[in-house]
Amino acid sequence: MARDYYEVLGVSRGATDAEIKKAYRQLAMQYHPDRNPGDKSSEERFKEANEAYAVLSDPDRRAHFDRFGTAGPGAGPGFGDAGFGSLFEDIFENFFAGAPRGRRSRAVRGDDLQYELKITLEEAAAGMDTKIQIPRLEACEACGGDGIEPGNRLETCEMCHGRGEVRRSHGFLTVAQPCPKCQGAGQLNRNPCKRCRGEGRQRAERMLTLKIPAGVDDGMQLRLSGEGSGGVRGGPRGDLYVLLRIREHDLFTRDGADLHCDVPVSFSQVALGAEVEVPVLGGTAKLKIPPGSQPHEVLRLRGKGMPHLRQRGHGDACYRLVLEVPAKLSAKQREALDAFEAASRSERGPLMAAFVERMKKLLG
Ligand SMILES: [Zn+2]
Ligand SMILES: [Zn+2]
Incomplete structure:
Protein backbone atom coordinates (compact mmCIF):
# COMPACT_ATOMS: atom_id res chain seq x y z
CA MET A 1 0.00 0.00 0.00
CA ALA A 2 2.94 2.31 -0.51
CA ARG A 3 1.72 3.40 -3.91
CA ASP A 4 1.34 7.11 -4.51
CA TYR A 5 -2.37 7.55 -5.13
CA TYR A 6 -1.87 11.06 -6.53
CA GLU A 7 0.46 9.64 -9.11
CA VAL A 8 -2.00 6.90 -9.98
CA LEU A 9 -4.71 9.43 -10.71
CA GLY A 10 -2.25 11.86 -12.30
CA VAL A 11 -3.18 14.78 -10.06
CA SER A 12 -1.16 17.10 -7.82
CA ARG A 13 -1.08 16.78 -4.03
CA GLY A 14 -3.12 19.91 -3.77
CA ALA A 15 -5.85 18.69 -6.16
CA THR A 16 -9.42 19.60 -5.28
CA ASP A 17 -12.09 16.95 -4.78
CA ALA A 18 -13.55 17.85 -8.16
CA GLU A 19 -10.18 17.41 -9.87
CA ILE A 20 -9.70 14.05 -8.20
CA LYS A 21 -13.13 12.90 -9.23
CA LYS A 22 -12.66 14.07 -12.80
CA ALA A 23 -9.28 12.35 -13.08
CA TYR A 24 -10.71 9.16 -11.65
CA ARG A 25 -13.64 9.13 -14.02
CA GLN A 26 -11.38 9.57 -17.01
CA LEU A 27 -9.16 6.70 -15.93
CA ALA A 28 -12.09 4.51 -15.04
CA MET A 29 -13.68 5.11 -18.40
CA GLN A 30 -10.43 4.42 -20.18
CA TYR A 31 -9.59 1.21 -18.33
CA HIS A 32 -13.01 -0.16 -17.57
CA PRO A 33 -13.04 -3.95 -18.20
CA ASP A 34 -16.09 -3.63 -20.39
CA ARG A 35 -14.07 -1.52 -22.77
CA ASN A 36 -10.94 -3.64 -22.55
CA PRO A 37 -12.11 -7.21 -22.38
CA GLY A 38 -9.32 -9.61 -21.44
CA ASP A 39 -6.69 -6.89 -21.14
CA LYS A 40 -4.81 -7.63 -17.90
CA SER A 41 -2.85 -4.39 -17.73
CA SER A 42 -6.02 -2.31 -18.19
CA GLU A 43 -7.64 -4.32 -15.46
CA GLU A 44 -4.69 -3.56 -13.20
CA ARG A 45 -4.86 0.14 -13.95
CA PHE A 46 -8.57 0.08 -13.33
CA LYS A 47 -8.10 -1.49 -9.92
CA GLU A 48 -5.38 0.99 -9.01
CA ALA A 49 -7.56 3.90 -9.98
CA ASN A 50 -10.39 2.53 -7.87
CA GLU A 51 -8.13 2.11 -4.91
CA ALA A 52 -6.64 5.59 -5.29
CA TYR A 53 -10.02 7.20 -5.63
CA ALA A 54 -11.40 5.30 -2.65
CA VAL A 55 -8.73 6.85 -0.48
CA LEU A 56 -8.42 10.34 -1.97
CA SER A 57 -12.16 10.96 -2.14
CA ASP A 58 -12.53 10.32 1.58
CA PRO A 59 -11.25 13.33 3.55
CA ASP A 60 -10.17 11.30 6.59
CA ARG A 61 -8.37 8.69 4.59
CA ARG A 62 -6.81 11.28 2.32
CA ALA A 63 -5.44 13.12 5.38
CA HIS A 64 -4.11 9.86 6.74
CA PHE A 65 -2.44 9.11 3.42
CA ASP A 66 -0.96 12.60 3.25
CA ARG A 67 0.53 12.19 6.73
CA PHE A 68 1.67 8.60 6.69
CA GLY A 69 1.86 7.63 3.03
CA THR A 70 -0.42 4.63 3.59
CA ALA A 71 -4.06 4.00 2.89
CA GLY A 72 -4.95 3.78 6.54
CA PRO A 73 -7.84 1.92 8.09
CA GLY A 74 -10.48 0.61 5.79
CA ALA A 75 -8.18 -0.33 2.94
CA GLY A 76 -6.67 -3.70 2.45
CA PRO A 77 -6.62 -6.82 0.34
CA GLY A 78 -9.89 -7.73 -1.15
CA PHE A 79 -11.04 -4.20 -1.36
CA GLY A 80 -12.63 -3.55 -4.67
CA ASP A 81 -13.96 -7.04 -5.02
CA ALA A 82 -16.95 -8.38 -3.21
CA GLY A 83 -19.65 -5.93 -2.26
CA PHE A 84 -18.12 -3.26 -4.35
CA GLY A 85 -19.22 -4.50 -7.72
CA SER A 86 -22.86 -3.62 -7.52
CA LEU A 87 -22.31 -0.03 -6.48
CA PHE A 88 -19.71 0.21 -9.08
CA GLU A 89 -21.87 -1.02 -11.87
CA ASP A 90 -24.49 1.38 -10.75
CA ILE A 91 -22.30 4.39 -11.26
CA PHE A 92 -20.81 3.12 -14.49
CA GLU A 93 -24.03 2.15 -16.04
CA ASN A 94 -24.69 5.85 -16.19
CA PHE A 95 -21.33 6.70 -17.65
CA PHE A 96 -21.66 4.21 -20.43
CA ALA A 97 -25.28 4.68 -21.21
CA GLY A 98 -24.38 8.27 -22.04
CA ALA A 99 -27.71 9.57 -20.80
CA PRO A 100 -28.95 10.17 -17.30
CA ARG A 101 -31.15 7.45 -15.93
CA GLY A 102 -34.45 7.91 -14.30
CA ARG A 103 -36.14 10.24 -16.73
CA ARG A 104 -38.75 7.77 -17.79
CA SER A 105 -41.88 8.50 -19.65
CA ARG A 106 -44.83 8.29 -17.33
CA ALA A 107 -47.17 7.40 -20.15
CA VAL A 108 -48.28 3.77 -20.03
CA ARG A 109 -50.09 1.78 -22.70
CA GLY A 110 -53.68 0.90 -21.86
CA ASP A 111 -54.71 -2.66 -21.03
CA ASP A 112 -55.91 -5.12 -23.62
CA GLU A 155 -43.89 21.74 -12.07
CA THR A 156 -40.22 20.96 -11.91
CA CYS A 157 -39.44 18.54 -9.10
CA GLU A 158 -37.47 20.40 -6.44
CA MET A 159 -35.84 17.27 -5.11
CA CYS A 160 -34.03 16.39 -8.33
CA HIS A 161 -34.35 19.79 -10.02
CA GLY A 162 -35.99 18.17 -12.99
CA ARG A 163 -33.23 15.66 -13.62
CA GLY A 164 -35.34 12.72 -12.56
CA GLU A 165 -32.51 11.21 -10.57
CA VAL A 166 -30.82 11.86 -7.29
CA ARG A 167 -27.27 11.06 -6.29
CA ARG A 168 -26.56 9.22 -3.10
CA SER A 169 -23.17 8.85 -1.53
CA HIS A 170 -22.13 5.38 -0.48
CA GLY A 171 -18.82 6.14 1.17
CA PHE A 172 -16.61 7.30 -1.62
CA LEU A 173 -18.99 6.42 -4.41
CA THR A 174 -21.87 8.46 -5.66
CA VAL A 175 -24.76 6.45 -7.03
CA ALA A 176 -27.53 7.84 -9.17
CA GLN A 177 -31.04 6.65 -8.38
CA PRO A 178 -34.43 7.55 -9.79
CA CYS A 179 -35.82 10.46 -7.80
CA PRO A 180 -38.19 9.08 -5.16
CA LYS A 181 -40.33 12.20 -5.16
CA CYS A 182 -41.20 12.29 -8.85
CA GLN A 183 -40.45 8.62 -9.65
CA GLY A 184 -37.92 9.70 -12.22
CA ALA A 185 -40.22 11.97 -14.19
CA GLY A 186 -38.44 15.19 -13.17
CA GLN A 187 -41.80 16.90 -12.91
CA LEU A 188 -44.60 16.92 -10.40
CA ARG A 247 -74.44 -21.23 -28.71
CA GLU A 248 -75.37 -24.87 -28.79
CA HIS A 249 -77.80 -25.64 -31.58
CA ASP A 250 -80.93 -27.72 -31.05
CA LEU A 251 -80.29 -29.95 -34.05
CA PHE A 252 -76.78 -29.47 -35.37
CA THR A 253 -73.34 -30.09 -34.05
CA ARG A 254 -70.42 -28.73 -35.99
CA ASP A 255 -67.19 -30.20 -37.28
CA GLY A 256 -65.30 -27.48 -39.12
CA ALA A 257 -67.52 -26.50 -42.00
CA ASP A 258 -69.64 -29.69 -41.79
CA LEU A 259 -72.84 -29.87 -39.80
CA HIS A 260 -74.09 -33.08 -38.22
CA CYS A 261 -77.63 -34.04 -37.38
CA ASP A 262 -79.26 -37.27 -36.19
CA VAL A 263 -82.40 -38.23 -38.11
CA PRO A 264 -84.75 -40.84 -36.61
CA VAL A 265 -86.09 -43.26 -39.23
CA SER A 266 -88.37 -46.27 -39.09
CA PHE A 267 -87.50 -49.80 -40.19
CA SER A 268 -89.83 -49.58 -43.14
CA GLN A 269 -88.39 -46.20 -44.21
CA VAL A 270 -84.85 -47.52 -44.42
CA ALA A 271 -85.99 -50.86 -45.85
CA LEU A 272 -88.23 -49.42 -48.52
CA GLY A 273 -86.46 -46.10 -49.07
CA ALA A 274 -88.08 -42.78 -48.31
CA GLU A 275 -87.86 -39.05 -48.63
CA VAL A 276 -87.79 -37.22 -45.30
CA GLU A 277 -87.72 -33.58 -44.34
CA VAL A 278 -84.51 -32.56 -42.60
CA PRO A 279 -83.28 -29.26 -41.18
CA VAL A 280 -80.76 -27.09 -43.00
CA LEU A 281 -79.50 -23.70 -41.87
CA GLY A 282 -82.32 -21.27 -42.28
CA GLY A 283 -84.94 -23.83 -43.32
CA THR A 284 -85.58 -27.43 -44.33
CA ALA A 285 -84.67 -29.69 -47.21
CA LYS A 286 -85.71 -33.11 -48.58
CA LEU A 287 -83.36 -35.98 -47.88
CA LYS A 288 -83.65 -39.13 -49.99
CA ILE A 289 -83.11 -42.32 -48.04
CA PRO A 290 -82.16 -45.05 -50.51
CA PRO A 291 -83.86 -48.45 -50.00
CA GLY A 292 -81.74 -50.77 -47.89
CA SER A 293 -79.99 -47.98 -45.94
CA GLN A 294 -78.51 -49.18 -42.67
CA PRO A 295 -78.82 -47.74 -39.16
CA HIS A 296 -76.07 -45.16 -38.43
CA GLU A 297 -75.43 -44.64 -42.10
CA VAL A 298 -74.57 -41.01 -42.82
CA LEU A 299 -76.19 -39.29 -45.76
CA ARG A 300 -74.90 -35.95 -47.00
CA LEU A 301 -76.35 -32.88 -48.57
CA ARG A 302 -73.32 -31.38 -50.30
CA GLY A 303 -72.70 -27.68 -49.79
CA LYS A 304 -75.44 -27.31 -47.17
CA GLY A 305 -73.05 -26.92 -44.25
CA MET A 306 -71.26 -23.85 -42.90
CA PRO A 307 -69.49 -21.45 -45.23
CA HIS A 308 -65.71 -21.70 -45.23
CA LEU A 309 -64.23 -18.73 -43.38
CA ARG A 310 -62.88 -16.19 -45.88
CA GLN A 311 -63.02 -18.77 -48.68
CA ARG A 312 -65.53 -19.75 -51.27
CA GLY A 313 -67.84 -22.68 -50.77
CA HIS A 314 -69.57 -24.49 -47.95
CA GLY A 315 -69.16 -27.73 -46.03
CA ASP A 316 -71.80 -30.48 -46.05
CA ALA A 317 -74.84 -31.16 -43.94
CA CYS A 318 -74.50 -34.75 -42.69
CA TYR A 319 -77.47 -36.81 -41.50
CA ARG A 320 -77.03 -39.95 -39.46
CA LEU A 321 -79.88 -42.44 -39.68
CA VAL A 322 -81.05 -43.48 -36.24
CA LEU A 323 -83.40 -46.45 -36.38
CA GLU A 324 -86.40 -46.18 -34.14
CA VAL A 325 -88.10 -49.45 -33.33
CA PRO A 326 -91.77 -49.16 -32.34
CA ALA A 327 -92.21 -49.77 -28.63
CA LYS A 328 -95.81 -50.82 -29.14
CA LEU A 329 -97.47 -52.43 -32.13
CA SER A 330 -101.06 -52.13 -33.26
CA ALA A 331 -102.81 -55.35 -34.33
CA LYS A 332 -102.42 -54.34 -37.93
CA GLN A 333 -98.71 -53.66 -37.56
CA ARG A 334 -98.20 -56.97 -35.76
CA GLU A 335 -99.99 -58.84 -38.53
CA ALA A 336 -97.87 -57.15 -41.17
CA LEU A 337 -94.65 -57.85 -39.29
CA ASP A 338 -95.57 -61.47 -38.61
CA ALA A 339 -96.07 -61.91 -42.31
CA PHE A 340 -92.77 -60.14 -43.00
CA GLU A 341 -90.91 -62.36 -40.54
CA ALA A 342 -92.41 -65.51 -42.02
CA ALA A 343 -91.31 -64.40 -45.47
CA SER A 344 -87.78 -63.49 -44.29
CA ARG A 345 -86.87 -66.68 -42.48
CA SER A 346 -85.27 -68.28 -45.51
CA GLU A 347 -83.10 -65.28 -46.46
CA ARG A 348 -80.82 -63.56 -44.02
CA GLY A 349 -78.84 -60.41 -44.58
CA PRO A 350 -75.03 -60.57 -44.87
CA LEU A 351 -74.48 -59.60 -41.21
CA MET A 352 -76.87 -62.27 -40.00
CA ALA A 353 -75.38 -64.90 -42.37
CA ALA A 354 -71.84 -64.21 -41.15
CA PHE A 355 -72.93 -64.31 -37.53
CA VAL A 356 -74.69 -67.68 -37.95
CA GLU A 357 -71.58 -69.04 -39.70
CA ARG A 358 -69.33 -68.04 -36.78
CA MET A 359 -71.68 -69.49 -34.19
CA LYS A 360 -71.67 -72.83 -36.02
CA LYS A 361 -67.86 -72.85 -35.98
CA LEU A 362 -67.71 -72.08 -32.29
CA LEU A 363 -70.05 -74.92 -31.40
CA GLY A 364 -68.18 -77.34 -33.69
ZN1 LIG B 1 -58.68 14.07 -15.65
ZN1 LIG C 1 -37.67 14.43 -8.74
Whole structure:
Protein backbone atom coordinates (compact mmCIF):
# COMPACT_ATOMS: atom_id res chain seq x y z
CA MET A 1 0.00 0.00 0.00
CA ALA A 2 2.94 2.31 -0.51
CA ARG A 3 1.72 3.40 -3.91
CA ASP A 4 1.34 7.11 -4.51
CA TYR A 5 -2.37 7.55 -5.13
CA TYR A 6 -1.87 11.06 -6.53
CA GLU A 7 0.46 9.64 -9.11
CA VAL A 8 -2.00 6.90 -9.98
CA LEU A 9 -4.71 9.43 -10.71
CA GLY A 10 -2.25 11.86 -12.30
CA VAL A 11 -3.18 14.78 -10.06
CA SER A 12 -1.16 17.10 -7.82
CA ARG A 13 -1.08 16.78 -4.03
CA GLY A 14 -3.12 19.91 -3.77
CA ALA A 15 -5.85 18.69 -6.16
CA THR A 16 -9.42 19.60 -5.28
CA ASP A 17 -12.09 16.95 -4.78
CA ALA A 18 -13.55 17.85 -8.16
CA GLU A 19 -10.18 17.41 -9.87
CA ILE A 20 -9.70 14.05 -8.20
CA LYS A 21 -13.13 12.90 -9.23
CA LYS A 22 -12.66 14.07 -12.80
CA ALA A 23 -9.28 12.35 -13.08
CA TYR A 24 -10.71 9.16 -11.65
CA ARG A 25 -13.64 9.13 -14.02
CA GLN A 26 -11.38 9.57 -17.01
CA LEU A 27 -9.16 6.70 -15.93
CA ALA A 28 -12.09 4.51 -15.04
CA MET A 29 -13.68 5.11 -18.40
CA GLN A 30 -10.43 4.42 -20.18
CA TYR A 31 -9.59 1.21 -18.33
CA HIS A 32 -13.01 -0.16 -17.57
CA PRO A 33 -13.04 -3.95 -18.20
CA ASP A 34 -16.09 -3.63 -20.39
CA ARG A 35 -14.07 -1.52 -22.77
CA ASN A 36 -10.94 -3.64 -22.55
CA PRO A 37 -12.11 -7.21 -22.38
CA GLY A 38 -9.32 -9.61 -21.44
CA ASP A 39 -6.69 -6.89 -21.14
CA LYS A 40 -4.81 -7.63 -17.90
CA SER A 41 -2.85 -4.39 -17.73
CA SER A 42 -6.02 -2.31 -18.19
CA GLU A 43 -7.64 -4.32 -15.46
CA GLU A 44 -4.69 -3.56 -13.20
CA ARG A 45 -4.86 0.14 -13.95
CA PHE A 46 -8.57 0.08 -13.33
CA LYS A 47 -8.10 -1.49 -9.92
CA GLU A 48 -5.38 0.99 -9.01
CA ALA A 49 -7.56 3.90 -9.98
CA ASN A 50 -10.39 2.53 -7.87
CA GLU A 51 -8.13 2.11 -4.91
CA ALA A 52 -6.64 5.59 -5.29
CA TYR A 53 -10.02 7.20 -5.63
CA ALA A 54 -11.40 5.30 -2.65
CA VAL A 55 -8.73 6.85 -0.48
CA LEU A 56 -8.42 10.34 -1.97
CA SER A 57 -12.16 10.96 -2.14
CA ASP A 58 -12.53 10.32 1.58
CA PRO A 59 -11.25 13.33 3.55
CA ASP A 60 -10.17 11.30 6.59
CA ARG A 61 -8.37 8.69 4.59
CA ARG A 62 -6.81 11.28 2.32
CA ALA A 63 -5.44 13.12 5.38
CA HIS A 64 -4.11 9.86 6.74
CA PHE A 65 -2.44 9.11 3.42
CA ASP A 66 -0.96 12.60 3.25
CA ARG A 67 0.53 12.19 6.73
CA PHE A 68 1.67 8.60 6.69
CA GLY A 69 1.86 7.63 3.03
CA THR A 70 -0.42 4.63 3.59
CA ALA A 71 -4.06 4.00 2.89
CA GLY A 72 -4.95 3.78 6.54
CA PRO A 73 -7.84 1.92 8.09
CA GLY A 74 -10.48 0.61 5.79
CA ALA A 75 -8.18 -0.33 2.94
CA GLY A 76 -6.67 -3.70 2.45
CA PRO A 77 -6.62 -6.82 0.34
CA GLY A 78 -9.89 -7.73 -1.15
CA PHE A 79 -11.04 -4.20 -1.36
CA GLY A 80 -12.63 -3.55 -4.67
CA ASP A 81 -13.96 -7.04 -5.02
CA ALA A 82 -16.95 -8.38 -3.21
CA GLY A 83 -19.65 -5.93 -2.26
CA PHE A 84 -18.12 -3.26 -4.35
CA GLY A 85 -19.22 -4.50 -7.72
CA SER A 86 -22.86 -3.62 -7.52
CA LEU A 87 -22.31 -0.03 -6.48
CA PHE A 88 -19.71 0.21 -9.08
CA GLU A 89 -21.87 -1.02 -11.87
CA ASP A 90 -24.49 1.38 -10.75
CA ILE A 91 -22.30 4.39 -11.26
CA PHE A 92 -20.81 3.12 -14.49
CA GLU A 93 -24.03 2.15 -16.04
CA ASN A 94 -24.69 5.85 -16.19
CA PHE A 95 -21.33 6.70 -17.65
CA PHE A 96 -21.66 4.21 -20.43
CA ALA A 97 -25.28 4.68 -21.21
CA GLY A 98 -24.38 8.27 -22.04
CA ALA A 99 -27.71 9.57 -20.80
CA PRO A 100 -28.95 10.17 -17.30
CA ARG A 101 -31.15 7.45 -15.93
CA GLY A 102 -34.45 7.91 -14.30
CA ARG A 103 -36.14 10.24 -16.73
CA ARG A 104 -38.75 7.77 -17.79
CA SER A 105 -41.88 8.50 -19.65
CA ARG A 106 -44.83 8.29 -17.33
CA ALA A 107 -47.17 7.40 -20.15
CA VAL A 108 -48.28 3.77 -20.03
CA ARG A 109 -50.09 1.78 -22.70
CA GLY A 110 -53.68 0.90 -21.86
CA ASP A 111 -54.71 -2.66 -21.03
CA ASP A 112 -55.91 -5.12 -23.62
CA LEU A 113 -59.50 -6.08 -23.02
CA GLN A 114 -61.38 -9.27 -23.76
CA TYR A 115 -65.05 -9.38 -24.48
CA GLU A 116 -67.01 -12.59 -24.85
CA LEU A 117 -69.71 -12.53 -27.49
CA LYS A 118 -72.29 -15.31 -27.81
CA ILE A 119 -73.82 -15.81 -31.22
CA THR A 120 -76.03 -18.45 -32.79
CA LEU A 121 -74.91 -20.99 -35.35
CA GLU A 122 -77.11 -19.26 -37.91
CA GLU A 123 -75.39 -15.95 -37.18
CA ALA A 124 -71.99 -17.60 -37.49
CA ALA A 125 -73.04 -19.05 -40.85
CA ALA A 126 -74.38 -15.80 -42.24
CA GLY A 127 -71.88 -13.39 -40.68
CA MET A 128 -73.22 -10.21 -39.19
CA ASP A 129 -72.69 -6.68 -38.08
CA THR A 130 -73.48 -6.20 -34.44
CA LYS A 131 -73.08 -3.57 -31.79
CA ILE A 132 -71.35 -4.33 -28.54
CA GLN A 133 -71.08 -2.17 -25.48
CA ILE A 134 -67.64 -2.24 -23.90
CA PRO A 135 -66.89 -0.89 -20.45
CA ARG A 136 -63.39 0.50 -20.62
CA LEU A 137 -61.13 3.32 -19.49
CA GLU A 138 -61.07 6.35 -21.73
CA ALA A 139 -59.04 9.55 -21.71
CA CYS A 140 -60.50 11.82 -19.03
CA GLU A 141 -62.77 14.42 -20.57
CA ALA A 142 -61.97 17.01 -17.91
CA CYS A 143 -58.20 17.08 -18.42
CA GLY A 144 -57.84 15.56 -21.86
CA GLY A 145 -55.82 12.67 -20.47
CA ASP A 146 -52.79 14.43 -19.00
CA GLY A 147 -54.15 14.18 -15.44
CA ILE A 148 -53.63 17.88 -14.66
CA GLU A 149 -56.47 20.03 -13.42
CA PRO A 150 -57.20 22.49 -16.28
CA GLY A 151 -55.37 25.80 -15.87
CA ASN A 152 -52.34 24.21 -14.25
CA ARG A 153 -49.15 22.66 -15.51
CA LEU A 154 -46.49 20.26 -14.37
CA GLU A 155 -43.89 21.74 -12.07
CA THR A 156 -40.22 20.96 -11.91
CA CYS A 157 -39.44 18.54 -9.10
CA GLU A 158 -37.47 20.40 -6.44
CA MET A 159 -35.84 17.27 -5.11
CA CYS A 160 -34.03 16.39 -8.33
CA HIS A 161 -34.35 19.79 -10.02
CA GLY A 162 -35.99 18.17 -12.99
CA ARG A 163 -33.23 15.66 -13.62
CA GLY A 164 -35.34 12.72 -12.56
CA GLU A 165 -32.51 11.21 -10.57
CA VAL A 166 -30.82 11.86 -7.29
CA ARG A 167 -27.27 11.06 -6.29
CA ARG A 168 -26.56 9.22 -3.10
CA SER A 169 -23.17 8.85 -1.53
CA HIS A 170 -22.13 5.38 -0.48
CA GLY A 171 -18.82 6.14 1.17
CA PHE A 172 -16.61 7.30 -1.62
CA LEU A 173 -18.99 6.42 -4.41
CA THR A 174 -21.87 8.46 -5.66
CA VAL A 175 -24.76 6.45 -7.03
CA ALA A 176 -27.53 7.84 -9.17
CA GLN A 177 -31.04 6.65 -8.38
CA PRO A 178 -34.43 7.55 -9.79
CA CYS A 179 -35.82 10.46 -7.80
CA PRO A 180 -38.19 9.08 -5.16
CA LYS A 181 -40.33 12.20 -5.16
CA CYS A 182 -41.20 12.29 -8.85
CA GLN A 183 -40.45 8.62 -9.65
CA GLY A 184 -37.92 9.70 -12.22
CA ALA A 185 -40.22 11.97 -14.19
CA GLY A 186 -38.44 15.19 -13.17
CA GLN A 187 -41.80 16.90 -12.91
CA LEU A 188 -44.60 16.92 -10.40
CA ASN A 189 -48.32 17.18 -10.89
CA ARG A 190 -49.31 19.37 -7.94
CA ASN A 191 -52.82 19.92 -9.21
CA PRO A 192 -54.11 16.51 -10.23
CA CYS A 193 -57.33 16.54 -12.19
CA LYS A 194 -60.23 16.24 -9.77
CA ARG A 195 -62.25 14.06 -12.10
CA CYS A 196 -59.64 11.35 -12.69
CA ARG A 197 -57.40 12.00 -9.65
CA GLY A 198 -54.45 12.56 -11.96
CA GLU A 199 -54.62 9.24 -13.77
CA GLY A 200 -55.83 10.80 -16.99
CA ARG A 201 -58.49 8.13 -17.48
CA GLN A 202 -62.07 7.54 -16.49
CA ARG A 203 -64.56 4.68 -16.81
CA ALA A 204 -66.75 4.83 -19.85
CA GLU A 205 -69.15 2.59 -21.78
CA ARG A 206 -68.34 2.53 -25.43
CA MET A 207 -70.58 1.25 -28.21
CA LEU A 208 -68.67 -0.45 -31.00
CA THR A 209 -69.83 -1.90 -34.29
CA LEU A 210 -68.39 -5.33 -34.89
CA LYS A 211 -68.19 -7.08 -38.25
CA ILE A 212 -68.32 -10.85 -37.86
CA PRO A 213 -67.33 -12.67 -41.03
CA ALA A 214 -69.38 -15.66 -42.21
CA GLY A 215 -67.99 -19.02 -41.13
CA VAL A 216 -66.47 -18.10 -37.76
CA ASP A 217 -66.08 -20.91 -35.26
CA ASP A 218 -66.41 -21.20 -31.51
CA GLY A 219 -63.35 -19.90 -29.65
CA MET A 220 -62.13 -17.61 -32.41
CA GLN A 221 -60.96 -14.16 -31.42
CA LEU A 222 -61.38 -10.94 -33.33
CA ARG A 223 -58.78 -8.28 -32.56
CA LEU A 224 -59.85 -4.67 -32.62
CA SER A 225 -56.65 -2.70 -32.62
CA GLY A 226 -56.68 0.34 -30.34
CA GLU A 227 -60.14 -0.40 -28.89
CA GLY A 228 -58.89 -1.52 -25.49
CA SER A 229 -58.45 0.70 -22.48
CA GLY A 230 -57.02 4.17 -22.89
CA GLY A 231 -53.38 4.66 -21.92
CA VAL A 232 -52.27 6.26 -18.68
CA ARG A 233 -51.38 9.94 -19.04
CA GLY A 234 -51.61 9.94 -22.80
CA GLY A 235 -50.11 6.49 -23.47
CA PRO A 236 -51.39 4.48 -26.45
CA ARG A 237 -54.62 2.51 -26.20
CA GLY A 238 -54.66 -1.24 -25.68
CA ASP A 239 -56.42 -3.65 -28.02
CA LEU A 240 -59.81 -5.29 -27.69
CA TYR A 241 -60.16 -9.02 -28.26
CA VAL A 242 -63.64 -10.31 -28.93
CA LEU A 243 -63.90 -13.99 -28.07
CA LEU A 244 -66.66 -15.65 -30.08
CA ARG A 245 -68.81 -18.28 -28.40
CA ILE A 246 -71.32 -20.10 -30.52
CA ARG A 247 -74.44 -21.23 -28.71
CA GLU A 248 -75.37 -24.87 -28.79
CA HIS A 249 -77.80 -25.64 -31.58
CA ASP A 250 -80.93 -27.72 -31.05
CA LEU A 251 -80.29 -29.95 -34.05
CA PHE A 252 -76.78 -29.47 -35.37
CA THR A 253 -73.34 -30.09 -34.05
CA ARG A 254 -70.42 -28.73 -35.99
CA ASP A 255 -67.19 -30.20 -37.28
CA GLY A 256 -65.30 -27.48 -39.12
CA ALA A 257 -67.52 -26.50 -42.00
CA ASP A 258 -69.64 -29.69 -41.79
CA LEU A 259 -72.84 -29.87 -39.80
CA HIS A 260 -74.09 -33.08 -38.22
CA CYS A 261 -77.63 -34.04 -37.38
CA ASP A 262 -79.26 -37.27 -36.19
CA VAL A 263 -82.40 -38.23 -38.11
CA PRO A 264 -84.75 -40.84 -36.61
CA VAL A 265 -86.09 -43.26 -39.23
CA SER A 266 -88.37 -46.27 -39.09
CA PHE A 267 -87.50 -49.80 -40.19
CA SER A 268 -89.83 -49.58 -43.14
CA GLN A 269 -88.39 -46.20 -44.21
CA VAL A 270 -84.85 -47.52 -44.42
CA ALA A 271 -85.99 -50.86 -45.85
CA LEU A 272 -88.23 -49.42 -48.52
CA GLY A 273 -86.46 -46.10 -49.07
CA ALA A 274 -88.08 -42.78 -48.31
CA GLU A 275 -87.86 -39.05 -48.63
CA VAL A 276 -87.79 -37.22 -45.30
CA GLU A 277 -87.72 -33.58 -44.34
CA VAL A 278 -84.51 -32.56 -42.60
CA PRO A 279 -83.28 -29.26 -41.18
CA VAL A 280 -80.76 -27.09 -43.00
CA LEU A 281 -79.50 -23.70 -41.87
CA GLY A 282 -82.32 -21.27 -42.28
CA GLY A 283 -84.94 -23.83 -43.32
CA THR A 284 -85.58 -27.43 -44.33
CA ALA A 285 -84.67 -29.69 -47.21
CA LYS A 286 -85.71 -33.11 -48.58
CA LEU A 287 -83.36 -35.98 -47.88
CA LYS A 288 -83.65 -39.13 -49.99
CA ILE A 289 -83.11 -42.32 -48.04
CA PRO A 290 -82.16 -45.05 -50.51
CA PRO A 291 -83.86 -48.45 -50.00
CA GLY A 292 -81.74 -50.77 -47.89
CA SER A 293 -79.99 -47.98 -45.94
CA GLN A 294 -78.51 -49.18 -42.67
CA PRO A 295 -78.82 -47.74 -39.16
CA HIS A 296 -76.07 -45.16 -38.43
CA GLU A 297 -75.43 -44.64 -42.10
CA VAL A 298 -74.57 -41.01 -42.82
CA LEU A 299 -76.19 -39.29 -45.76
CA ARG A 300 -74.90 -35.95 -47.00
CA LEU A 301 -76.35 -32.88 -48.57
CA ARG A 302 -73.32 -31.38 -50.30
CA GLY A 303 -72.70 -27.68 -49.79
CA LYS A 304 -75.44 -27.31 -47.17
CA GLY A 305 -73.05 -26.92 -44.25
CA MET A 306 -71.26 -23.85 -42.90
CA PRO A 307 -69.49 -21.45 -45.23
CA HIS A 308 -65.71 -21.70 -45.23
CA LEU A 309 -64.23 -18.73 -43.38
CA ARG A 310 -62.88 -16.19 -45.88
CA GLN A 311 -63.02 -18.77 -48.68
CA ARG A 312 -65.53 -19.75 -51.27
CA GLY A 313 -67.84 -22.68 -50.77
CA HIS A 314 -69.57 -24.49 -47.95
CA GLY A 315 -69.16 -27.73 -46.03
CA ASP A 316 -71.80 -30.48 -46.05
CA ALA A 317 -74.84 -31.16 -43.94
CA CYS A 318 -74.50 -34.75 -42.69
CA TYR A 319 -77.47 -36.81 -41.50
CA ARG A 320 -77.03 -39.95 -39.46
CA LEU A 321 -79.88 -42.44 -39.68
CA VAL A 322 -81.05 -43.48 -36.24
CA LEU A 323 -83.40 -46.45 -36.38
CA GLU A 324 -86.40 -46.18 -34.14
CA VAL A 325 -88.10 -49.45 -33.33
CA PRO A 326 -91.77 -49.16 -32.34
CA ALA A 327 -92.21 -49.77 -28.63
CA LYS A 328 -95.81 -50.82 -29.14
CA LEU A 329 -97.47 -52.43 -32.13
CA SER A 330 -101.06 -52.13 -33.26
CA ALA A 331 -102.81 -55.35 -34.33
CA LYS A 332 -102.42 -54.34 -37.93
CA GLN A 333 -98.71 -53.66 -37.56
CA ARG A 334 -98.20 -56.97 -35.76
CA GLU A 335 -99.99 -58.84 -38.53
CA ALA A 336 -97.87 -57.15 -41.17
CA LEU A 337 -94.65 -57.85 -39.29
CA ASP A 338 -95.57 -61.47 -38.61
CA ALA A 339 -96.07 -61.91 -42.31
CA PHE A 340 -92.77 -60.14 -43.00
CA GLU A 341 -90.91 -62.36 -40.54
CA ALA A 342 -92.41 -65.51 -42.02
CA ALA A 343 -91.31 -64.40 -45.47
CA SER A 344 -87.78 -63.49 -44.29
CA ARG A 345 -86.87 -66.68 -42.48
CA SER A 346 -85.27 -68.28 -45.51
CA GLU A 347 -83.10 -65.28 -46.46
CA ARG A 348 -80.82 -63.56 -44.02
CA GLY A 349 -78.84 -60.41 -44.58
CA PRO A 350 -75.03 -60.57 -44.87
CA LEU A 351 -74.48 -59.60 -41.21
CA MET A 352 -76.87 -62.27 -40.00
CA ALA A 353 -75.38 -64.90 -42.37
CA ALA A 354 -71.84 -64.21 -41.15
CA PHE A 355 -72.93 -64.31 -37.53
CA VAL A 356 -74.69 -67.68 -37.95
CA GLU A 357 -71.58 -69.04 -39.70
CA ARG A 358 -69.33 -68.04 -36.78
CA MET A 359 -71.68 -69.49 -34.19
CA LYS A 360 -71.67 -72.83 -36.02
CA LYS A 361 -67.86 -72.85 -35.98
CA LEU A 362 -67.71 -72.08 -32.29
CA LEU A 363 -70.05 -74.92 -31.40
CA GLY A 364 -68.18 -77.34 -33.69
ZN1 LIG B 1 -58.68 14.07 -15.65
ZN1 LIG C 1 -37.67 14.43 -8.74
